[in-house]
Amino acid sequence: MLNLAAVQVMFAAAGPAKNLPGTIGRLLGLYLALAMALQLLLVARLPIVDRAYGMDRLTLWHRWTGMAIFWLALAHPAFVLLGFARLDGTSFLATTVSLAKQPPVLLGMIGAGLILVIVVLSVRVARRRLSYETWHAIHLLLYVVVALGVLHQVYEGTAFRVNLLTQVYWWGLWAFALGALLTGRLIVPLLRNARHQLRVGAVVSESDDTVSVHIIGRDLDRLPARAGQFFLWRFPGHQKWWRANPFSLSAAPNGRTLRLTAKGVGATSAGLRDLPIGAKVYAEGPYGAFTAAHRTRGATVLIGGGIGVTPIRALLEDPELTGHVVVLYRVRSAQDAVLLGELRNLADVRRARLHVLAGRSAAGYQPFEPEQLLALVPDITARDVYVCGPDALTTAVLDSLRRLRVPGRQVHAERFRLAG
Structure with missing residues (x-):
C-alpha cells in the first residue's frame, strides 16, 4: 500500500501528459513497473518469505500479480499509443509503426509481447498441454522481460525523474527486487551447493x-x-x-x-x-511451509494422493509431528500405492491410523466428500490437515474442508505451481 501511495505521489508530481489517454497510459506504466517488481520478489523465493507464507499462498499472489501484469501490459501501451495518435492526428496503426522505429519504444513493445506469451501459456488449458520442462523453460523469458523493462524505464521513464528523491526511491525499489532475485535464485543456491x-x-x-x-x-x-x-x-x-x-x-x-x-x-x-x-x-x-512447524493443534490428518504422498511420508517420520496422526492415502489401485510398506511401518511405530483409499472415483465413491471425511476422521475440525496430491484431489479436499468449517489456519496444502 505504501508503494502504491508513493506511485500516486510521483505521478501527481510529474504532472499530466498532453492529453487524457497519454496521462492514463503514463499512470498504468507506473503500475506495470510496480507489479513487475513485486513479481520479482515473489519468484525470488527468499527463505524468510517462503517459511512465513508457504508456496501455496505465494502461488496465489503470483497468479494475481501475473494477471495484473497481463492486463497492464495490454492497457499501458494501448493508451500511450492512443495519446500520441490523437496528438499527431494520425491513426493508431500508423502511430504504432512510427514509434516502433524508436529503440526504447520497441524494447517496451517486445517486453509486453513476451509478457502476453508467458501469461497465455500459463492459463490452465494451455498449461495442461505442456510438459513441466517446457513450461519452466518458457518462464525463463521472465528474465528477458525484466531486462527489457529496466531498459525501457531508463529511456522512457518520466514520473520518477521529477527530483532526486523520486529517483532514489524508484531505483532503490528495483535494486531491492533485483537483489532479492539474485540472492534467492543464484547466490544462495551457488553457496549451498559449493558447500554441500x-x-x-x-x-x-x-x-x-x-x-x-x-x-x-x-x-x-x-x-x-x-x-x-x-x-x-x-x-x-x-x-x-x-x-x-x-x-x-x-x-x-x-x-x-x-x-x-x-x-x-x-x-x-x-x-x-x-x-x-x-x-x-x-x-x-x-x-515450502508444508512442515510441522506450522501446526496449530495437537492432532493431525495427513492426506496424500498418488506420488503426492512423498511429503506425507516424510512428515509421518518427523519426530516434531507429535500427537495422534491419521493418514489418508488416495490411489487408483493398491498396486499404485508407492512407499506403502514404509507408511505402514511408520504408522505402526507411532500408533497412527492409515487408510488406503483405493479405487476410481464414481457416483457412489467419493472419499473426500465432507460426509466421507467425517466418517474417516470424526474429529477432523479439531486437527491440522496437510494435503498434497494431484490438483483435482487437492481442490476437492480443500473444498470439503471449507464446507466442514475447518479453520483456514489448520489447513496446509502444497501445489508446486510457483515452483520453477
Whole structure:
C-alpha cells in the first residue's frame, strides 16, 4: 500500500501528459513497473518469505500479480499509443509503426509481447498441454522481460525523474527486487551447493514407474531442510541445465542423506532411473511451509494422493509431528500405492491410523466428500490437515474442508505451481 501511495505521489508530481489517454497510459506504466517488481520478489523465493507464507499462498499472489501484469501490459501501451495518435492526428496503426522505429519504444513493445506469451501459456488449458520442462523453460523469458523493462524505464521513464528523491526511491525499489532475485535464485543456491557437494548415493526402484534417489554430500546436518519441504533438482551432465523439477523429500532429513521419490511422468523424472552413482546434483531449496512447524493443534490428518504422498511420508517420520496422526492415502489401485510398506511401518511405530483409499472415483465413491471425511476422521475440525496430491484431489479436499468449517489456519496444502 505504501508503494502504491508513493506511485500516486510521483505521478501527481510529474504532472499530466498532453492529453487524457497519454496521462492514463503514463499512470498504468507506473503500475506495470510496480507489479513487475513485486513479481520479482515473489519468484525470488527468499527463505524468510517462503517459511512465513508457504508456496501455496505465494502461488496465489503470483497468479494475481501475473494477471495484473497481463492486463497492464495490454492497457499501458494501448493508451500511450492512443495519446500520441490523437496528438499527431494520425491513426493508431500508423502511430504504432512510427514509434516502433524508436529503440526504447520497441524494447517496451517486445517486453509486453513476451509478457502476453508467458501469461497465455500459463492459463490452465494451455498449461495442461505442456510438459513441466517446457513450461519452466518458457518462464525463463521472465528474465528477458525484466531486462527489457529496466531498459525501457531508463529511456522512457518520466514520473520518477521529477527530483532526486523520486529517483532514489524508484531505483532503490528495483535494486531491492533485483537483489532479492539474485540472492534467492543464484547466490544462495551457488553457496549451498559449493558447500554441500551433493551427489547421487543410490538409485532404488520403488515400482515399474517410480524411483527413489538417495542424495549424499558434505555437512548435510547443517542444511536447513525439514520434512515436508521440497527442492528444485538438477542433474548436470545427465540432463539439460534448464530441466529442473520440484521433488519433495520422501524421508525426513537425517543429517546424512536426502531422499526424493518421483514418478516417471516427465523428461526429468523419467531419467532419474538412469542416473549413475556419484553423479553431481544441483539443488535449489529447501522450499515450502508444508512442515510441522506450522501446526496449530495437537492432532493431525495427513492426506496424500498418488506420488503426492512423498511429503506425507516424510512428515509421518518427523519426530516434531507429535500427537495422534491419521493418514489418508488416495490411489487408483493398491498396486499404485508407492512407499506403502514404509507408511505402514511408520504408522505402526507411532500408533497412527492409515487408510488406503483405493479405487476410481464414481457416483457412489467419493472419499473426500465432507460426509466421507467425517466418517474417516470424526474429529477432523479439531486437527491440522496437510494435503498434497494431484490438483483435482487437492481442490476437492480443500473444498470439503471449507464446507466442514475447518479453520483456514489448520489447513496446509502444497501445489508446486510457483515452483520453477
